[in-house]
Amino acid sequence: MKQPINRRQFLKTTAASAVALSALDISRYAHAAGSGVFKVGMIGAGGRAAGAAMDAMNTGPDVRLVAIHDVFMDRVKGKLDVLKKAKPDQVQVDDAHCFDGLDGYKGVIEASDVVLIANAAKFHPLHTMAAIQAGKHVFCEKPHGIDPYGVKMLVKACELAKQKNLCVVSGLHSRYDLGYQETIKRIHDGAIGDIVAVEENFLRAPYGVYPPKPERTELQNQIANQYHFTWLSGDDVPQSLVHNMDRATWAMKEVAPLKCHGIGGRSSQFSAEFGNVFDHHSVIYHYENGVRVYAFCRTQVGCYNEYSSLILGTKGRCNLMRSRIEGETNWRYEGKAPEAHFYEHVMLFEALRKGKVINNGDYMAKSTLMTVMGQISCYTGKEITWEQINASDFYFPPKPEDCRMDMEPPVKKGADGSYPVYIPGVTKLI
Numbered sequence: 418m419k420q421p422i423n424r425r426q427f428l429k430t431t432a433a434s435a436v437a438l439s440a441l442d443i444s445r446y447a448h449a450a451g452s453g454v455f456k457v458g459m460i461g462a463g464g465r466a467a468g469a470a471m472d473a474m475n476t477g478p479d480v481r482l483v484a485i486h487d488v489f490m491d492r493v494k495g496k497l498d499v500l501k502k503a504k505p506d507q508v509q510v511d512d513a514h515c516f517d518g519l520d521g522y523k524g525v526i527e528a529s530d531v532v533l534i535a536n537a538a539k540f541h542p543l544h545t546m547a548a549i550q551a552g553k554h555v556f557c558e559k560p561h562g563i564d565p566y567g568v569k570m571l572v573k574a575c576e577l578a579k580q581k582n583l584c585v586v587s588g589l590h591s592r593y594d595l596g597y598q599e600t601i602k603r604i605h606d607g608a609i610g611d612i613v614a615v616e617e618n619f620l621r622a623p624y625g626v627y628p629p630k631p632e633r634t635e636l637q638n639q640i641a642n643q644y645h646f647t648w649l650s651g652d653d654v655p656q657s658l659v660h661n662m663d664r665a666t667w668a669m670k671e672v673a674p675l676k677c678h679g680i681g682g683r684s685s686q687f688s689a690e691f692g693n694v695f696d697h698h699s700v701i702y703h704y705e706n707g708v709r710v711y712a713f714c715r716t717q718v719g720c721y722n723e724y725s726s727l728i729l730g731t732k733g734r735c736n737l738m739r740s741r742i743e744g745e746t747n748w749r750y751e752g753k754a755p756e757a758h759f760y761e762h763v764m765l766f767e768a769l770r771k772g773k774v775i776n777n778g779d780y781m782a783k784s785t786l787m788t789v790m791g792q793i794s795c796y797t798g799k800e801i802t803w804e805q806i807n808a809s810d811f812y813f814p815p816k817p818e819d820c821r822m823d824m825e826p827p828v829k830k831g832a833d834g835s836y837p838v839y840i841p842g843v844t845k846l847i
Contacts (some may be wrong), residue, residue, distance in 0.1 A: 455480045459546050460522045461536030462487035462496040469533045471760040474507045480718035481507050484514040484528040486521040488640050490709045509541040512789045533693025537643040538563050542570035543817040549578045558588035561785040565720030568786045575778025578797050586765045587777035589663045593761040595754040596740035608746045609730030614711040617661035618729040634827045645692030648813045648827045652694045654792040658714045663784035664726045665710050674702040676802040681795030683716050693836040695827050700791035798841030809847045
């Protein structure tokens with residue numbers, strides 16, 4: 418229904434693209450700094466970080482990758498080899514700009530004009546703040562924090578970016594999907610009447626599991642397997658449902674919920690490689706106008722899978738991820754659109770070439786904090802209000818700035834060889 422196209426095709430396509438092109442600068446290589454080149458650095462050497470780097474380089478030959486950081490040097494070198502083969506003329510990372518450990522991100526920031534952040538989510542606010550303080554533009558993957566402490570740091574970083582006229586672009590790529598944009602516009606114009614409920618699903622198999630390696634310390638093995646440890650990833654409501662809740666918030670005209678209640682636990686993944694995260698969550702968000710958003714995520718093998726955003730109104734319904742409206746109005750998006758992961762980088766680098774500023778900070782923080790409140794509700798079994806979560810300074814210890822490679826792991830295996838998990842009704846967090 419929405420046909421992905423590459424950049425060259427996008428720049429040549431018809432009506433829908435003509436609207437987008439009106440915001441772009443035809444003198445795209447006239448950079449304010451006068452160098453004619455954007456130096457880009459990666460913080461994180463996983464698949465999403467490499468994907469962001471490829472998307473950035475695909476926006477034009479003036480984008481050069483100059484530095485890479487990951488906690489593990491073998492990951493840095495492995496991803497560098499892949500990227501060099503794909504973009505030999507644009508990947509210009511020498512050995513001196515390959516950084517590892519927990520502090521290597523500082524070298525990337527120093528070497529770069531634009532910093533791509535796609536590592537363990539615990540560190541996203543810290544690294545965003547450090548890059549903004551250094552005067553660098555930022556692309557940051559979701560989630561943009563895993564706890565209230567981190568989200569508040571992100572808010573401060575985005576406010577500082579506004580003061581410095583620096584770009585901050587979010588990896589919540591739905592906002593850059595042209596089909597979604599047109600669909601949301603029609604919802605706001607009344608195509609389905611008043612919204613009465615929203616159903617959000619992210620049901621799938623688990624994130625990749627990385628069994629421990631004997632040559633690594635316990636801390637290193639947890640970092641290598643970061644999606645399965647709450648202190649690093651925040652668990653699956655922030656990690657996965659953040660995309661869904663961002664779309665729901667967009668449809669709800671950026672209104673925050675009054676409160677939420679969540680149900681979650683662990684029913685099928687008990688071995689140590691699955692760390693201490695839950696494998697299923699359900700969160701119900703309550704709004705002042707009576708609307709409820711029903712949000713579900715699951716990471717289990719052999720179960721029903723669905724990824725959807727379904728919006729129900731008084732005059733019809735919308736399948737947002739198919740850009741389709743049915744009811745009194747029957748419509749679907751027929752246009753060609755660039756792939757949203759790529760298009761967010763198109764817009765970022767076109768803004769930089771034109772000397773303009775993009776700052777996605779408002780929805781980055783709100784959508785992330787909504788998932789944080791949902792996760793904490795699932796862990797504790799308690800109702801959490803928007804007022805509570807905004808007033809809290811809770812963090813999953815240690816604070817990101819206090820993490821060291823020689824510290825004790827924040828969670829340790831129990832006598833049965835597995836990691837302890839949070840217990841709803843017993844656990845107290847905020």
